Amino acid sequence: xxxxxxxxxxxxxxxxxxxxxxxxxxxxxxxxxxxxxxxxxxxxxxxxxxxxxxxxxxxxxxxxxxxxxxxxxxxxxxxxxxxxxxxxxxxxxxxxxxxxxxxxxxxxxxxxxxxxxxxxxxxxxxxxxxxxxxxxxxxxxxxxxxxxxxxxxxxxxxxxxxxxxxxxxxxxxxxxxxxxxxxxxxxxxxxxxxxxxxxxxxxxxxxxxxxxxxxxxxxxxxxx
Amino acid sequence: xxxxxxxxxxxxxxxxxxxxxxxxxxxxxxxxxxxxxxxxxxxxxxxxxxxxxxxxxxxxxxxxxxxxxxxxxxxxxxxxxxxxxxxxxxxxxxxxxxxxxxxxxxxxxxxxxxxxxxxxxxxxxxxxxxxxxxxxxxxxxxxxxxxxxxxxxxxxxxxxxxxxxxxxxxxxxxxxxxxxxxxxxxxxxxxxxxxxxxxxxxxxxxxxxxxxxxxxxxxxxxxxxxxxxxxxxxxxxxxxxxxxxxxxxxxxxxxxxxxxxxxxxxxxxxxxxxxxxxxxxxxxxxxxxxxxxxxxxxxxxxxxxxxxxxxxxx
Numbered sequence: 015x016x017x018x019x020x021x022x023x024x025x026x027x028x029x030x031x032x033x034x035x036x037x038x039x040x041x042x043x044x045x046x047x048x049x050x051x052x053x054x055x056x057x058x059x060x061x062x063x064x065x066x067x068x069x070x071x072x073x074x075x076x077x078x079x080x081x082x083x084x085x086x087x088x089x090x091x092x093x094x095x096x097x098x099x100x101x102x103x104x105x106x107x108x109x110x111x112x113x114x115x116x117x118x119x120x121x122x123x124x125x126x127x128x129x130x131x132x133x134x135x136x137x138x139x140x141x142x143x144x145x146x147x148x149x150x151x152x153x154x155x156x157x158x159x160x161x162x163x164x165x166x167x168x169x170x171x172x173x174x175x176x177x178x179x180x181x182x183x184x185x186x187x188x189x190x191x192x193x194x195x196x197x198x199x200x201x202x203x204x205x206x207x208x209x210x211x212x213x214x215x216x217x218x219x220x221x222x223x224x225x226x227x228x229x230x231x232x233x234x235x236x237x238x
Numbered sequence: 239x240x241x242x243x244x245x246x247x248x249x250x251x252x253x254x255x256x257x258x259x260x261x262x263x264x265x266x267x268x269x270x271x272x273x274x275x276x277x278x279x280x281x282x283x284x285x286x287x288x289x290x291x292x293x294x295x296x297x298x299x300x301x302x303x304x305x306x307x308x309x310x311x312x313x314x315x316x317x318x319x320x321x322x323x324x325x326x327x328x329x330x331x332x333x334x335x336x337x338x339x340x341x342x343x344x345x346x347x348x349x350x351x352x353x354x355x356x357x358x359x360x361x362x363x364x365x366x367x368x369x370x371x372x373x374x375x376x377x378x379x380x381x382x383x384x385x386x387x388x389x390x391x392x393x394x395x396x397x398x399x400x401x402x403x404x405x406x407x408x409x410x411x412x413x414x415x416x417x418x419x420x421x422x423x424x425x426x427x428x429x430x431x432x433x434x435x436x437x438x439x440x441x442x443x444x445x446x447x448x449x450x451x452x453x454x455x456x457x458x459x460x461x462x463x464x465x466x467x468x469x470x471x472x473x474x475x476x477x478x479x480x481x482x483x484x485x486x487x488x489x490x491x492x493x494x495x496x497x498x499x500x501x502x503x504x505x506x507x508x509x510x511x512x513x514x515x516x517x518x519x520x521x522x523x524x525x526x527x528x529x530x531x532x533x534x535x536x537x538x539x540x541x542x543x544x545x546x547x548x549x550x551x552x
Contacts, residue, residue, distance in 0.1 A: 023423050023506030024534040026476045035471055047265065059261035060270075062474025064498055069474030071264070074509050074538050079531060145267040145474075145497040148380040152472070188267075189380065206267075208382050211371055215266045 015042050015091060016068075021079045026071040027086065035065040035154075035182075040142045043068050044220045049091050058082065063219055064143045065152075099220040104186070104201050106135075106177050106225045107233035112200035115165070119179070119196055122162045131227065133160050134198060139184060139223040144215055149188040149206025151217040156182050168194030175200045177225070184225075186217075199227075202236035242308025242363075242398040249390035250348065252298040252451070255365070255383065256358075258291050260373035264474065264497045268382065271375040271494050274356050274452060274516040277545050278316040281412065284552040285314035285337045286362035287404045293367060293374040293384065295359040295396075299519075301348025302359075302390055308398070312337045312405045313346065317357030317517075318414050321348040336409040337362070354414065354517040362402040377494055379453065410552050419527035420511050423534055425480060425503035430466040435486075438462060439504055440526055444488065448520045452494040455515070457524065461486030464502060472500040478507035478515075492516060508534040510541045 015031070022028040029046070031039050040063075047063040050070065057077030062069040072082050108116070108131055119130055139153035156179060164180050169192065172178070176187040178195025185195060188206035205216045217223055228236070256279065259272020273279030273296055283292050295302065301319065314337040315321055321332045324345040332338065332346075334357075340346070351357050367374050367384035374384040381387030385394075428436070444457035468484035475481075479491045481501035490507060491499075493516075507515055508529055518524060529537075 020426060021423070021531055022426055022476060022503070023478055024509050024531055024538065026506075028426050060264040060476075061262075062264040062497060064473040065471050067471075067473040069264075069476065071476045074535065075542060078535055143472075143498065144265065146472070146499070147496065148267040148382070150267055191379070206380075208370060208380065208387075219265070 016046070016086070019083055019086060022069060024079065025074045026069055027079065027082055029068040029070065029086065031066045031068070033066065037140055039066045040140075041220070045091055046089075047219070049089060050086070053089075055082065055085050062145065064145075099222065101222045101224070102217055104203055104205075104223055104225050105228040105232070105236065106199040106201050107228050107230055108199035109230045109233070111230075112176070112197070114176070114197040116198060119162055119198070123159060125159065130160070130198070133157060134184075135225050135227050137224070141217050141219050141221045141223060142183070143219050144217065147188060147191050148208070149215045149217075150185055151205070151223065153184045153223050154182050156184060162196050164194035165196065168192055172197065173200065175202065177201060200233070202233050242311070242401060244304040244306050244396040246302055246304050246390055246392060246394050246396070247345070248303040249392050249394075250297045250302040251300045253302045253390040254296050254376035254378070255293045255367055255374045255385060256296040256376065257293050257374050259375050259493065260371040263371060267497050268371075268380060269377070269493065269495050269497055270477065271377045271383070272373070273358065274493055275317070275358070275513045277513050277548075278356070278358050278414075280545065280549060281335065281410065281552070282314055282316040282358040282360035284549050285316070285335065285408045285410070286312045286360045287402050287406070287408070288360055288362060290549075292360065293365050295361075297348060297357055297359070298351070298355050300350050301357060303345065303347040304396070305343070305345045306340050307342050309342075309401055310405065311340050311398070311401050312362035312407070313340055313359060314338065314408070315348070315357060315359050318352045318354045319348060319357035320350050320352055321346065335412050337407050339405065339407070353519065355519050356517060361398065362405060363398045364400040366397040366399040379494060408552050410548065412548060414517065415514070417511060417514050419525045420515050421508040421529040421534065421537070422480065422505035422526045423508060423529060423531060425505040427470060427502035428504055430464050430502040431482070431504060432463040432465045435463040435465075439488075440528060443523045443525050446518055446520050446522050446524055450520055452492055454492050454495055455490040457488045457490070462488060462504065466502075468502070469500050470502055472498045475499045476506070478509070478512055479503050480505045480507065490515070508537065510534065510537040
């Protein structure tokens, strides 16, 4: 199921699951991820699943590339547990205070505002991975006519809760951060909470997400 | 109950609590963090009879100026650091790599690191600070760790939970060495770059930019030409990865790096050179040298043995 394993530096394995970015490739990545996590192989200190790759990093004081590679090659992932993925509803307000890039998107996509919002809310998204900043979910896939490139010049500060689009993916800025995604709205929900050490992420790889439009009043009252 | 604490008169530029960092969290977007220069972190703790993974104060360039109130304690500084200790009747210039006895009313003033970036202040005892995922390490980007994940502020206090009973003065002779070249292993997108680009990567000198911090080190100099694609699908990163974005200027991922990235990876810094890499200050020159995996593993083993040796001498 892994197309190729190589080394990323001297303390990580680079597992390539193929060039195609789709749900089936990603599901294989996630299956490996949970399976390896459960095995607690000595020395492995991090696993980073992404669309079509899995990076396995390890403590070079304890193990090395060849040992970890052998372990991965001998894994029987067919027996792997399939995780209980959740379906999560995320409220989003698209008031002009929040939809920072809607005018830009109208031009690039050549669609009306109404049509863009309709397309965006009328869809179920699959969480391919989380990361870049803590808890940020990478959600796909947007329809072909909703795909836009990143901003030419990224914003220095994207507000916390911003919901953005780039290419085939939507994401949520879990806290204020620099970033170049096209911002469509904002959610009052805390998608990442570092105080919940057992499950800081509301959305995890493999989960399904739907966005629900809320008004500015509903947004303001959300946390009261 | 009598409290033992430091009052921060001046916080310094980027002073944080650090230990060895937190693992098993890349998949949710949280990097390792932890002390940038691991060897100096360990030495500082050993000099004050701490557990080797105890929390220390890491500072960059200018460190904190603090005044102590409470029962006698030990402290020590590692790195290449200029500092002074002010007692009731005199002020002395401190030496790195030795512990000092500090009494109530004494001040420690960490003036600056010398031709390096990071220094470590270890306090003999347990600090009363918050741990998240078994680590106190402050990640200022995600506001995780002690001190609500924020760097030190003027006027704040650092409390101790416990003071070490063993307060023997310890010392070691150690000089931080500089290395000529930073050794790198070929990255997974090495072939994205033109023949000239690859040649420039190894042959030319880069300058470390001022835009460098605990997240990454930006380099300036020859532009590395990409002939395949300046973006890849976002995928996992580890510390030491050298990414080259469209502008051709390499960026090295450091301990607080974003956990995924979408720029091609030309190389990865060998683990053996990481402690010394992070100590190179903005404006200094850096050159890369290619190394293979098995040599990198062997050199790391030797480096680890050397670290263990140093610690056993304390």
